[in-house]
Amino acid sequence: MNTKRVGNQTVVFQNPPFIISAYSIVGPKEGQGPLAQSFDQILQDTYAGEKSWEKTEQKMIETAIRQTIVKAQFTNQDIHYMLAGDLLNQMISANFTARQLALPFIGVYGACSTMALTTALGGMLIDGGFANKVVCGASSHHDTAERQYRFPTEQGIQRPLWGQWTVTGAGAVLLSDAGNGPKVTSATLGKVVDLGETDSNNMGAAMAPAVADTLISHFNDLNRQPDYYDLILSGDLGSVGFELLLQLLDKSGIKIGNNFGDCGKMIYSLEQDTHAGGSGCGCSAVVLAGDLLKRLNNGSLRKILLVGSGSLHSPVSSFQGESIPGIGHAITIEV
Amino acid sequence: MNTKRVGNQTVVFQNPPFIISAYSIVGPKEGQGPLAQSFDQILQDTYAGEKSWEKTEQKMIETAIRQTIVKAQFTNQDIHYMLAGDLLNQMISANFTARQLALPFIGVYGACSTMALTTALGGMLIDGGFANKVVCGASSHHDTAERQYRFPTEQGIQRPLWGQWTVTGAGAVLLSDAGNGPKVTSATLGKVVDLGETDSNNMGAAMAPAVADTLISHFNDLNRQPDYYDLILSGDLGSVGFELLLQLLDKSGIKIGNNFGDCGKMIYSLEQDTHAGGSGCGCSAVVLAGDLLKRLNNGSLRKILLVGSGSLHSPVSSFQGESIPGIGHAITIEV
Incomplete structure (x- = not known):
């Protein structure tokens, strides 16, 4: 048993x-952003024919998962598990997609x-012999997240410059025990780290310590240097959180090269004026399912490390005076 | 690969x-209920010294997980993963426990x-070679759930007779690749089934079809009859949902014996006037961690099948006219 664990926190498939x-x-x-060409589908407006943004978000993740299965020329009967989640209370986008x-x-x-996290767990279910094929997905929608976590968008509240813009998007990947494509080779699941940030507009700062913690564990566990990877990406720290991440890594003696980046910084141009960049479950989901996998499939990337970053608070916990617990979950994908 | 799958939906460890x-x-x-003797700890009041019920719920699941680890004479460093969840928006009870x-x-x-679901997944992580020890937990609190899903309890709204009472409780189990105790032998993870129930006071009716679907898959996959088990329990269908479950199983030709029951029906006495019985993540969690494991450990039960039942709606989805998607996840535990 247990030969797949390496170091304290990493599993190698x-x-x-x-x-x-x-x-x-x-x-x-x-x-309209810099990664536009990498996406499979772009909605014309934020409703896409639905009556509420919540229904639009659900439709997006349903579409992403359905089309992922169709693209691989499989049917639902071939898929052993669907793993998914989203930001909405009780994860209704994922739940109603599972119903459909x-x-x-x-x-x-x-x-x-x-x-x-879904990709790491999906990999474990396949490598562990519990499934042949699993589909993993996540979604977010700017307008559903804003009204749940902050203010209704119609209210036109001014956002602080360190605020991030929740991505409207859904991404899915199909993992298989056989076939062709880049491989998920290892996973380092994170611990919650909370250094006391209470500003729910500054999620990058809240998440950066957790991402640093997971990255340091990953490098230690595998006895690797950052230059092993062509690209090391955090999920959605945005420009403020990413700067903090680099400072934390530098203090820990990690050698930071040009191969570090952040999905939240990649998805919008500076001209789009989203302030600190993108966020939301959809951010790293569509950058992975779009840009990263296209580059892995065409050979321009061969080894990547993606650390999804999460703020595990709710409006209730913030109102009750709690700070924001952060988490970082890392996966490596190699050709 | 894949030798652990049996039939369409079941894995055998x-x-x-x-x-x-x-x-x-x-x-x-x-x-004060019929299972009082089986619980490790009973709070004197619903706050237990905290300033809000949300903080009380978080403290309960933290206590359950800490004490589970202590009881087994391990420390946190021995535990490879914590798997947990709860009903509160963004699962803050579990998230803040992970922080602690x-x-x-x-x-x-x-x-x-x-x-x-956490126990099934935890079992896969151990059997798959990704962990030696994992702790799995879940919680709910009557007053946090009522004010989030329905009305503030202070308002004193009259509850319908088919309504269930959300259990105030948290339970945890420690799974290990080595040691002594009952074993988690198989898992049948469920599909969402939604026959159109829209009354969020009638969750038993919403969940019963999904529980029936999972049970039928389980028996078919393993080619087993219900009499294989000493006890077959649904999580929290309550009296209304449990009656519907028996009707659905009967229609499908499943032979129903005296070994069928429901955690939500067990946890309160009729005199406690909870109407249709208990519900909430804490319901099946404390019945499993309390009554069931005590009986498995003392030999009065040897083979059980537990089907956790979930209503995957949110107040937002209900307000937007959606029905309630139900799910049932089954695990078997054998001595």
Whole structure:
């Protein structure tokens, strides 16, 4: 038993699952950003024909998961588990998608780290011999998140410059024990780290210590240097959190090269004026399912490390005076 | 690969994990019920010294997980993963517990089926070789759930006779690849089934079809009859949902014996006037961690099948006209 554990916190897959297909769907703003060409589908408006933004978000993740399965030329009957989650209370986007698809469903919550967490767990289910094929997904919608966590968007509240913009988007990947494609090779699941940040507009600062903690564990566990990877990405620290991450890593003696980046910094241009960048479960989900997998599949990337970053608070916990617990879940994908 | 799958939806563990310890903590009402003797700790009041019920719920699950680890004479450093979830928005009870314990954390959401889902997944992580020891837990609190899902309890709204009473309680189990104790031998994770129930006071009716679906899959996959088990329990269908379950199973040709029951029907006496019985993540969690494991450990039960039942709606989805998606996740525990 247990030969798959390396160091304190990392597991290395013995039969690494293949990512045989992926699908990304985004809103209009994301479709005007620098990664526009990498997405499979761009919505014309934030409703896409639905009566509420919640229903739009549900439709997005349903579309992403359905199309991921179709792209790989499988049917729902071939899929052993669906793992998914989202930011909405009780994860209704994922739950109602599971209803539509009638797949055995594992609900997973890691806030904005959900895509990395579902992919890590999905990899374990395949490598552990419990499934041949699993589909993993996550979603967020700017307008559903704003009104749940902050203010109704119609109110036009001015956002602070360190605030991030919740991505409207959903991404999914299909993991398989056989086939072609980049492989999920290891996972380092994170601990909650909370250094006391209480400003729910400054999630980057709240999450950076947890991402640093997971990265340091990952490098220590595998006895690797950052230059092993072509690209090391945090999920959605944005510009403020990413700066803090680099400072924390530097203090810990980690050698920071040009291969460090952040999905939240990649998805919008500075001209789009989102302030500190993108956030939300959809952020790292669509960057993974879009840009990263396209580059892994065309050979321009060969080894990446993605650390999904999550703020595990709720409006209730913030109102009751709690600070924001952060978490970082890391996966490695290699060609 | 994949030798652990049996039939369409079931996995049978090759090296079944042992449940080496468990801890249950409940509120005063549960402490006056028929299972009082089986619980490790009974709170004197619903606050237990905290300033809000949310903080009380968090403290309960933290206590359950800490004491489960202590009981087994381990320390946090021995535990590879904590899997937990609860009903509160963004699962703050589990998240803040993960912050306090600093364990690698996997957030899992299955509404009231969460305890069965965390135990099933925890079993897979151990049997798959990804962990030696994992702690699995779930919690709910009557007053946090009422004000989030329905009305503030102070308002004194009259509850319908088919309404269930959310259990104030938290339970945890420690799964290990080695040791002594009952073993988790198989798991049948469920699909979402939704026959259109829209009354969020009637969750038993909403969940019964999903529990029936999972039970039928379980019996078919393993080619077993119900009489294989000493006890077959649904999580928290309560008296209304349990009656519907028996009707659905009967229609499907399943032979129903005296070994069928429901945790939500067991936890309160009729004199306690909770109407249709108990519900909430804490319901099946404390019945498992309390009554069931005590009976498995003293030999009066040898083979049980527990189907956690979850209503995967939110107040938002109900307000937007959606019906209630139900799910059932089954685990088997054998001595």
